[in-house]
Amino acid sequence: MTAGDHGAPTSGDSYLPAHGNGGYRVRFYDLELDYKVGPGRLAARARITAVATHALSRFTLDLHGLRATRVAVAGKQAKHAQRAGKLVITPARPLPAGGVFEVDVRYGGSPGPIPTPQWGDLGWDHLDDGVIVASQPLGAPTWFPCNDHPSDKAAYRVVVTTGSAYHVEVTGALTSRRSAASTTTWEYVLPAPTPTYLLSLQIGRYGTFTADTPVPQRFAVPPRVAAAARHDFARQGEMIAAFTTLFGPYPFPTYAVVVADADLDAPIEAQSLSVFGTNHVDGHRGSENLIAHELAHQWFGNSLTVAEWKHIWLNEGFATYAEWLWSDLAHGPKADVLADRAWRSVATQPQDLILSAPGKDNLFDDRVYQRGALTLHALRKELGTDRFFQLVREWTREHEHATVTTDAFVALAERHAGKSLAPLFTNWLHTTALPRL
Template sequence: MEPRTANNGRPRPAAPGRLPRWAPATALLLAVTASCTGSAPGDGAAPVAGPGAAGVGDRLFPSLGNGGYDVVHYGLTLDYAPGTNRLKGTAVVTARATRDLSRFDLDLTGLRVRAATVRGAEARVARRGGELIVTPAKAVRKGETFDTVVTYDGTPRTLRGDDGGREGWIETDDGATALGEPTGSTTWFPGNHHPSDKATYDITVTVPKDEDGDPYDVVANGTLVSQEDKGRAVTWHWRTDEPMASYLAHVSVGYFEIHKGWTDDDLPVYVAVDPEESEDAAGVVDAVPEVVGWASKRFGPYPFSSAGAVVDHLPGLDYALETQTKPYFDEAPDEVLLVHELAHQWFGDSVTPRAWKDMWLSEGLATYAEWLWEEDHGDRDTGETFADFYDGRDPESEGIWAFPPSDPPSAARVSDPPVYGRGAMVVHKVREAVGDRTFFRILRTWTRQHRHGNADTRQFIALCEAESGKDLTGLFDVWLFGRGKPPRM
């Protein structure tokens, strides 16, 4: 993201081949016990099925995500009417139970749930705030992979953060867009909406043609599987085969100029541009493959099966978002902003922070990618940029000393300047300490080791020390964990 202005003892056994005199009565008792608890004789007490936790314990977002299961895949089938802003959806959530579950939660904000099933059998549902509580007809056992199908409809919400920023389902002048960071994805589909639970996606959206009989375009993450004209409506099916955090899931409905192309490595590129932004965004179509090629050399192979961008026309949004495979821009981006959001495909999208407090690993590294781009293209070198941030000459440096990058004081401040600018300064201090050769090996190792997964601050520090063979405790204590502006070193 780029703003702009987380047994009891048992009786001694008999000799082999012999049964003790107490065996018949005890066997009967054990059988009765097993029938009541689900345990088998000799296995000890089996875990009793219980509810999955409402939240994963993230310090900044304690109610976000859920415990007891891991989502494998989302199959989202949506019908959207731009004229009324009404959404109908069916979500098939395929998950693996990580404990015996008598019930579990899904995150869902607003919308009316019409029905739910678990493993094909009707399930009871209840609502509590942003939680959809699902009670299956029969407990789900640990290790079991199961489908939960939720049918829902309504007018999806637009959320406003403490800073006034909009997220969730946002109406545009010709349709709508869905933006998920940090909690907006909960407004248009039920799921486990914490970055630590990534899954693959199929997103199928049907939109009626407008009053002139012209179709709307639908753009989403991943690769376009099919586009079916049904007469009065068109159905678009997009698929994401690589795991994705829910806050990166995206749909845009509207009128777009579609540009298709390829990178030099034969990676398909899909860029959608709102006609209102066509003139200002003329360079984006060629810049996307150029930036992807540059970043691949710096950070390692591009992690997804397609690349692209969505350039919309949404005045007043005032931010861009690194929606997976196709970063979203509310207007035509400049070159540096495009670099930032495309760098997120490595840092944030493929390697996703394990908790929200680790977001500096996403934003700090993407900001440092901006510095590297400027250095490689003849503008400021990274040392000069660092000095401009330290001395307050760069306009983006305002407020960077407010708190340590790895310790945002609240959810409302997870996207504040320290996470970006000071996060990038931490990265630069690592580069100075270990040298260029080791530094770029660290970046490429990071994106390879944690490709399509999650990682945290502790793991990044461990990698820096392992690759460099140096104790970097002092560096991280001062620049990453320290409070206030450190003395120049």
């Protein structure tokens, strides 16, 4: 924290300290968005319910590229200023430690993404005829004021009004849809604790269909690829059943898939929703490994969210290993074969990455994915398959809708092993040299 009773304008994250803020924890975001697709204009209101972790005479929210026009705290107008991606708020009266307070922000403008040298454009972006939101790891402030750090998980209500020609998908359950004149208003509610980067909004001229499986699935896709998408995602219900057996109960009431009307470099994960590009739909299940990967993130990354970005291997290692597990179950190459291929691939790359602390620039490096999955495969060989999946199911149960760290995973693994696993984890997680399988 900064001196006095000001909330720090930083999360203290070792990789992305400028995103996130100190002095409070958010409980609930209530967002109302009015968006005109043609001119790309947004008029919005955010009501944020939070708890002060210490007395506050000033605090900050993350907001990028949009202008706040009015701010109130506890029903009283508050002074505000914007600089360096922060909305600085000074309430009329200081907030007491432990007190619950509400922030009301009116804001708007022409939302657009944050350009980054490592990951391209992040956040709110424009399709030829619609909107795509890809917020991981720092794009959420491009469309709503927030405490943009994965450790601050909250519930959401999101109301979006836009042209009636467009379909709107938001993470959560659709609770109402009503039309008036040429616009339609969509209301989604997401009660599960969710970090800001996993809140997603997609707008496009999409057709929809559903799949009747134990976990209800919904799909929004461009009509021209609907038949291919039905085929490519037809086994997703089987995946959910298989992963439920391996990982524990699916952590959300529903699962949604959007095929955005664009080619994407990679799919986008969000809470109970995944976004693919039309290039991931070919009618031949050519991207089924990616379908498995994004589904697995609902357990690893979404329900269990990293407490800091340096623990990213816990997200991507498990999701990549889920690809291998599904291949094994679906009569493709066995996990042992895929592990051997991954090991050979990583062995040809520079040996300068420490998996437990890959560094900001390497957050989404392929070695994090592949070496993370290899670490889990090595652990499975050490524990045996039965004990390994007992560990995984306890991991997802103990930390459901919470945050996780590498140390916590290692401690639980050693409990299941009944001994220290220091040699295994030191070699795989904390050194640069690639161990042999």
